[in-house]
Amino acid sequence: MSTLEKPFKIEDLLQRNIWDVDEEPHIEIPLDDQEGLKKKALALLCPAGCYTLIGDRLIFSYEGCVECGLCRIITPSDKIRWTYPRSGKGVTYRYT
Template identity: 40%
Template sequence: MSTQTKADIEEKLYLNHYTVDTQSHLSIKEQSVCAACQRKICLTICPAKVYEIRDGETSISYEGCLECGACRITCPHSNIEWTLPRGGFGIQYRLA
């Protein structure tokens, strides 16, 4: 059985190509809900580290999104407005 290290996975992620849109395909519905959220699982579940707390609010660096959907599924308050990027934008996966 092959095991992949974190470094192996990061190396593969560098192969991906992004066509970044000027508008975000992700947004927070209500910052007050995030402020009261105990788990803040979006900060740890996202493999691309898209979510951060900045100045007390949940911020989104949508440019690096891998479109995996994990944040949408795991946010305990369904507080993420999640769509795919518009046609022609987003990630293109490249296999090594």
């Protein structure tokens, strides 16, 4: 079996990346008022697992974010503040 045919997990690929976590969150979402948030979708679709659903309550941590922008797209704009981390911070992708 060649390398291209080898099955892989997204978690394995993500572990190759390097993060220089910005102490200033680049994504803010109002966790005290979760009305209107697509909680289940956020928890299921965020590739980095930044959103966790505990019962009906959504928990968020930005530290492992891979800056894909999915949560920005599926969340009403008045419910999320989304920016890239400050220069030099955030994820650095490694492709090898």
